[in-house]
Amino acid sequence: MTGTFADLGLSPALTRAAGIRGLIVPTAIQVAAIPAVLRGQDVLGRAQTGSGKTAAYVLPLLQRLTSARSETPRRLRALMLAPTRELAVQIGELVQAIARTLPQPIKTVIAYGGISVNPQMMDLRGGADVVIATPGRLLDLLDRNALKLDDVQMLVLDEADRLLDLGFADELRRILSRLPAFRQSLLFSATFADEVLALADQLLMNPTRIDVASARxxxxxxxxxxxxxxxxxxxxxxxxxxxxxxxxxxxxxxxxxxxxxxxxxxxxxxxxxxxxxxxxxxxxxxxxxxxxxxxxxxxxxxxxxxxxxxxxxxxxxxxxxxxxxxxxxxxxxxxxxxxxxxxxxxxxxxxxxxxxxxxxxxxxxxxxxxxxxxVIAGFEPRETAAPAPVASTGGGIKGKRPSKKDKLRAAAAAAGKSEG
The missing domain is CATH 3.40.50.300 (P-loop containing nucleotide triphosphate hydrolases)
Known part of the structure; x- marks a missing residue:
């Protein structure tokens, strides 16, 4: 494994910033991801929880941001999406802590729901270099014209499998429609179901695929x-x-x-x-x-x-x-x-x-x-499993509750009988 962050291509300023945060020896996901991100490649990264995925994209993205000239008002160049408020805050705190030690200032705004939108709109006055947000609050800010995504060069989906599932599908589709077609996209998670991987392939251009020690x-x-x-x-x-x-x-x-x-x-x-x-x-x-x-x-x-x-x-x-x-x-x-x-x-x-x-x-x-x-003494189980339900000729029963398809089949069968 590569010995230092400098060996991975990070600048002396970013290497020092990582050290201040206690990041001395790169983890496996950081070794694999940082050079690819620095090269501007799309990345699909999977690694177990607690393996350092956040730093694997934050460090090289900050280096890419510092290599460009700062502008006023600032243009939003990096967008990081997270499924929960707490994860958005944790990512934002790491970005801000590292950015504070860099010679070139980088303005970061963290945006999430559950609190008033007004302070976040005030934070966005004058623009921002990086926004870390939950999808719902980002759309709220876009609808209020508090920011634009026209200049985004780098998109990160953290816990990407959650952001790509049905619960966020509509919000993510609306966000992606406002982003530039040509951008660097980074997807990180501990798990990727097959259907999520299929969606990820539609978002990424010739990605570097990283699977560190498997997420299992x-x-x-x-x-x-x-x-x-x-x-x-x-x-x-x-x-x-x-x-x-x-x-x-x-x-x-x-x-x-x-x-x-x-x-x-x-x-x-x-x-x-x-x-x-x-x-x-x-x-x-x-x-x-x-x-x-x-x-x-x-x-x-x-x-x-x-x-x-x-x-x-x-x-x-x-x-x-x-x-x-x-x-x-x-x-x-x-x-x-x-x-x-x-x-x-x-x-x-x-x-x-x-x-x-x-x-x-x-x-x-x-x-x-x-x-x-x-079995814990004093808590010996007495319950037994209920017998499996018998499947009807109209279709199998998948659990205790009939599925939507089972209900439709039953309704169709009942309608057929009434007509007969």
Whole structure:
């Protein structure tokens, strides 16, 4: 592996700036990505969480920005998109911290929802060199004519697989339609599903493809993964026991819904465990305070939906719990990646009931895992899996709830019978 950032082509100023941030020896993703970004190539980069992906594009992009003459008003030349407010802030803070040490000033604006748009519009007066934004707030600013994308030379999608999925598809399409056709595009994530890769190919021109040590959890030995069989109704009591017996000072607990985040946090507080919810409907102030309090150990537990699964860097977080299993195998990778970051060790625990055993086996298969099932004394499971539903002649039933196609088939069959 290349020994220094200077060996990768970074200028002395950027190498010094990296050192001030504690970035001394490049990681594998940085070794592979930095030279390609400096050459102006498109990049599709995949590497496990905590591997230094953000610095892999921030450092060379800042070097490219400093090589151009500064103008007034400033033209927006680099746009970085993130799916969550917290990730946008983390990227922005790294950009600003490095830029402050450079001889040529670089103006950076961070824009995200959940707070008033007016201060961000004020920040954009006089232009900006770099904008880091969530898609919704960026569109809001564009609609208000607070900025234009005509001069963007470099586009970054961080957690690109999330930005390319259906939840952001319309917003991203609207943003891309306003960008110059000729630009450098960089897509980074820990996971890329096949359908996302197909979309990425439409955005990139002859990209450098980087797959560092694979994103699969089997390649993350710093994270100890445990799977505990427990009835769904007893998960709250088991979680309380684990917190007390393990002496957990900080943990991130993932649940499926905002309502459950509120309820479980309240339940933990009721038994003397300092906990708070974290989900998309909370104000930005409450979300920021929850993370700050977890970092300072003013909170022991943050109970979160998948809004916390991507991009969040919680230094030295010791434990992640899948109270509810994630919907997809890739989300499992992102969730447990909140611990065991930057060479630290971590523990990831998943609660599996009889009803969710089949789903967890699918997660294991997709991530090339096979984890032993544990049973905790006093919490021996009593539930058994419900028998699989019998498929109708009109089409298979894929789960407990009929799919949209199944409903359409049933409606068509019923209509046919009534007509007969």
């Amino acid at each position: 959890t089997a390649d993350v030995p710093a994270i100890v993964q445990r799977t505990i069989h427990v009835d769904a109704s007893r998960r709250g009591d088991l979680l309380t026991r684990l917190i007390h017996d393990g002496g957990w000072t900080r943990a991130l607990v993932f649940v499926a819904t905002q309502h459950e985040a509120e309820q479980l946090a309240w339940r933990l507080c009721h038994v003397g465990i300092k906990a708070a919810p974290f989900h998309g409907e909370l104000s930005q102030r409450k979300r920021t305070n929850a993370l700050a309090d977890l970092n300072s150990q003013a909170l022991q537990i943050v109970v979160a939906t998948d809004v916390a699964a991507r991009g969040l860097d919680i230094p030295q977080l010791p434990v992640v719990v899948n109270y509810d299993l994630p919907r997809s195998a890739d989300d499992y990778v992102h969730r447990i990646g909140r611990t065991g970051r930057a060479g630290e060790s971590g523990l990831a625990i998943s609660f599996v009931s009889a009803a969710t055993e089949a789903h967890f086996r699918l997660i294991e298969k997709r991530n090339q895992l096979r984890l032993p099932r544990e």
